[in-house]
Amino acid sequence: MSALDTAENAMWRQKARDVAEKVVRPLSKKYDDLQEYPWEIRDALAAAGLMKVWIPKEYGGEAGETPVLNLCIVVEEISKADPAIGVLFAVNALGSFPILVGGTEEQKQRFLPRIASGEKLVAFCLSEKTAGSDAQGLKVRAVASGEGKWKIHGEKKWTTNGGAADFYTVFAVTDPESRSRRISAFIVEKDMPGFSIGKVEDKMGIRAVPVVETVFDGVEVGEDRLLGGKLGQGFKHAMMTLDRARPGVAAQGMGCAQGALDLATVYAQRRQQFGQSIASFQMVQKMLADMATQTEAARQLVYSCARMLDAGLPNTSKVAAMAKLFSTDVAMKVTTDAVQIFGGYGFMRDYPIEKFMRDAKITQIYEGTNQVQRIVVARGILKEAEALTHLSAYIPEEDQMVYEG
Ligand SMILES: Cc1cc2nc3c(=O)[nH]c(=O)nc-3n(C[C@H](O)[C@H](O)[C@H](O)COP(=O)(O)OP(=O)(O)OC[C@H]3O[C@@H](n4cnc5c(N)ncnc54)[C@H](O)[C@@H]3O)c2cc1C
Structure with missing residues (x-):
């Protein structure tokens, strides 16, 4: 309990601390050694309702008066026991924020409740081999393939949660000539034809959460998966x-x-x-x-x-x-x-x-x-x-x- 916690902050802190001390800390070394996704920890986080902390009530979550602060408190408490599990948890917020800040109402209703329940995990695919700090320099392309359809081609690098995640928010070039509206974002699911996991990284730290290359070999997406339903908003x-x-x-x-x-x-x-x-x-x-x-x-x-x-x-x-x-x-x-x-x-x-x-x-x-x-x-x-x-x-x-x- 921090001295300035509101009742809501304190409730989230206690829930997170319980899972952190009872489940996360005792399993920490096991998954650091194995470098494998700890499904039993994911289950405990989901069962405690922690995935709901950043998602509004209308989309199946329980975000309260101060969702960002509550999220930070949960990440803090988990990271005190194991920082790798801190990111394993928080990366789902990173992956779902594009939908929250830019998705259509239909996209929010379709994807967020399953993330909030912990049933589905999500990853954020921005970085590429040659585009890290320079996020404008993306090469992955989404090319129009018919009325309201695009095919995504290329590879993303360093996708945290890749392989474990079901949903991927993917940033791709749709208008190479434009400076300000070059990039659009799409929501891809792991069983879509053309999507696969490439190299799985062997890491110095945060070993419990996978970081991988994600491969898009002509993954076809319709307008319903174009974030916000508009081109050029990705950056x-x-x-x-x-x-x-x-x-x-x-x-x-x-x-x-x-x-x-x-x-x-x-x-x-x-x-x-x-x-x-x-x-x-x-x-x-x-x-x-x-x-x-x-x-x-x-x-x-x-x-x-x-x-x-x-x-x-x-x-x-x-x-x-x-x-x-x-x-x-x-x-x-x-x-x-x-x-x-x-x-x-x-x-x-x-x-x-x-x-x-x-x-x-x-x-x-x-x-x-x-x-x-x-x-x-x-x-x-x-x-x-x-x-x-x-x-x-x-x-x-x-x-x-x-x-x-
Ligand atoms: C374990 C791991 C997990 C990751 N997870 C994700 C993820 O889930 N999704 C995702 O999209 N990305 C992810 N990333 C990518 C991460 O965000 C990038 O690695 C990071 O932004 C840096 O990019 P880079 O590695 O290409 O380094 P570079 O951009 O090539 O930078 C190399 C060095 O140059 C410096 N540098 C670059 N530009 C400048 C500048 N203008 N001024 C001063 N210094 C500069 C950098 O600070 C750095 O020290 C992950 C990376 C790792 C290693």
């Missing part, structure tokens, strides 16, 4: 999705940091050296204090960003990018220090602490690298600098050329 929908999803990755990073800090605290209190607990050494206390301060700062930034999104405030890209980059940099720093506190035992696979460090790394890379997040933040600041024009009287007269980005 806009992808960016809207990422703005909503980034607080979830930030929560994964923050939960990962908190999980590692909790283990390091328990270990520091119990480990004896020189006849005393290592927690009595000031250098260890400094590490714990810095880890706790950074994790709490990340938590407050994630919650504040989530509350802004829940309030429907405009221009939230900057704060979503801040939350993502800060929390995930904290995750990497805190988990590395937690391994340090465990000493030699920290480096061994016998204990879960090294897994937190491996799982932390990817959070700085996916859903936009932290370099890309810094670009988003800098652009936001420079755009808002118009409001600071009055300060130009306080800088040298010869430095008045304005850089607008």
